[in-house]
Amino acid sequence: MQMPASPIRKLVPFSDEAKKKGIHVYHLNIGQPDIETPSNALDAIRHLDMKVIEYSHSAGILSYRKKLCEYYKRNGINVTPDEMIITTGGSEAILFAMMTCLNPGDELIIPEPFYANYNGFSISSGIEVKPINSVIENGFALPSMNDFEAAITPRTKGIMICNPNNPTGYLYSKEELESLREIVLKHDLFLFADEVYREFVYGGKQHFSVMNLKGIEQNTILLDSISKRYSMCGARIGVIISKNKEVMSTAMKFAQARLSPPTFGQIAGEAAVDTPESYIEEVLKEYIERRNTVVNAINQMPGAFCPNPGGAFYAVARLPIDDSDKFCQWLLEQFSYNQQTVMLAPATGFYSTKGRGTNEVRISYVLNVNDLKNAMQCLAEALKVYPGRTV
């Protein structure tokens, strides 16, 4: 089976080479936060009280699912343990959702740019991603309903969004979600929502979950993960949630085929639900400063533009460059400034329409403010000398 290379990982060999030359590489290519995992989650692992590390229930440890209901309730989402299956990361939740709700050849509409691995999972499950364009000029807002209507065919089975968005950081408004509700109802589609960045919302805005869209409860599938929320990407614990019993019963067969999600990660995840609110508040304060550092710096670079994202910890910037793949590789292979350079993700990998994203990059602002300042200075200097610059 043909699988595209990951846009956030394919440049790793070049960054390894740069490091061998003694160059410090600022990794803004991947959504791996430097934030510490909550100590309560780590302590649960350290106090492990088990003699046999058994398979858990295929849907996940019941006490963890019950605990998760508390988390969702605090976030205004009412779900029961039966309405969730714990997955191996958000990745598996996405894969289960696709395999459960679509047949090979069926179509899934996704506003692009979108999280690159949606492509990988669509290939694995044999489904067709139908991208519709969101544009940098309005900060990557939801495309118009006309664009959705134009993309719908008899094979269209669902719409997928990521909110707040990876890679754009865009936070969909309640109004945008209400219009999605209309189109989902009209064409009887599934609505898949990846809400793994739910907590990462800035500027006093509120996150609105698809689980609270009235009248489409049977159409809605929530995909979630503890990776970003608690800086526990390596735990590999996510969840797929739906009130549609048929969907959950089919998803359960996929869950049983792979036996169970990781036990250790579930133990850490259960403890993490009790993480004090102050943890997230601190993290948010930090991210707002990081976002501002990056966005302000880029908007001061001649010919560059970066919308100010309302959530997540990503931004997509337009740069005065000929080709973002070439540029990102050049940054690692040929450029350094004070023995430092920066690793970015070419935005081309987040588009499924060929030719889009060639002058855009995704920036993960997952480093401390000082490192981000240095990284932005590198980028500014790089844009002055890059042979393929367009200004």
Add this chain to the structure above:
Amino acid sequence: MQMPASPIRKLVPFSDEAKKKGIHVYHLNIGQPDIETPSNALDAIRHLDMKVIEYSHSAGILSYRKKLCEYYKRNGINVTPDEMIITTGGSEAILFAMMTCLNPGDELIIPEPFYANYNGFSISSGIEVKPINSVIENGFALPSMNDFEAAITPRTKGIMICNPNNPTGYLYSKEELESLREIVLKHDLFLFADEVYREFVYGGKQHFSVMNLKGIEQNTILLDSISKRYSMCGARIGVIISKNKEVMSTAMKFAQARLSPPTFGQIAGEAAVDTPESYIEEVLKEYIERRNTVVNAINQMPGAFCPNPGGAFYAVARLPIDDSDKFCQWLLEQFSYNQQTVMLAPATGFYSTKGRGTNEVRISYVLNVNDLKNAMQCLAEALKVYPGRTV
């Protein structure tokens, strides 16, 4: 996408009902050993020294892969860290192998009965399983080369074996593997070998790995897991190994799409490689006694037959019954003896040919000898009164 229910899990609701009635259920349906996880593996988790639970390398933590090379070397298998990708359980190794080496519609030959989840993963990856028959009369030895030849079509891309076998417990001999080598060479096929029960070999026999079949190094894919070896099913750590660089490079793209295998499980797995030999020796001694308990008991039941398996901790028995699905459900729903009953896996789920396995069950001898004796007594009593008995 249509997914079959897991034959080892689909009866769970009936066993839950039996338990509610106060009936003790002996679980011989699932390969969940009761053996304690080695303390060195658990201690590594308890002494966790990490502040951020980051994604690991998509191929797995390098120090773990290096350590695994030691394990394989002790077992006479020479591999390097570059030739392995750590997976989320053996399950993901199987899925990656299928998706990497076959296209949708391609055919994979597997002697049946086979591990039921191969079916699930073949559906997920869109490939066709072509079963060829192994039979209980010779203990489920490898089918003849004529049978393999007869099953090969232009779409055949590989052969999959599990050695020692789940569900039959059969240990393939070096000679059988050499004949597989011939057919793999002749038709240029992939040879996939699931060797997760490598250590579980009885009666002085030796396990022979496909990695040591000469001249087919580019065709061979090893699928492995720490789940059974160290009684760590819940850690969800497996590995896919091949000397074929193109295979590994494609598999790596699937690995990158799901980001990384679980970090905690890898830490436990790395420590587990140093488990003293005495641990496995003790476990083997225990399993031999368990196997003998089950096999001897079944062969004393009128009309029943159970070959004596050379490995793993499963046996497939032929029972004097009309329909193994009905029988296994009846055991949970209608039968009890001294307030006890037994949960078995109907063998039908391990066959892909309809109608096969209807008078066979798989027994996992994963309980202590005393429990197994009680379970076998239940089974003997059940066979006396089961309405669909055939003797």
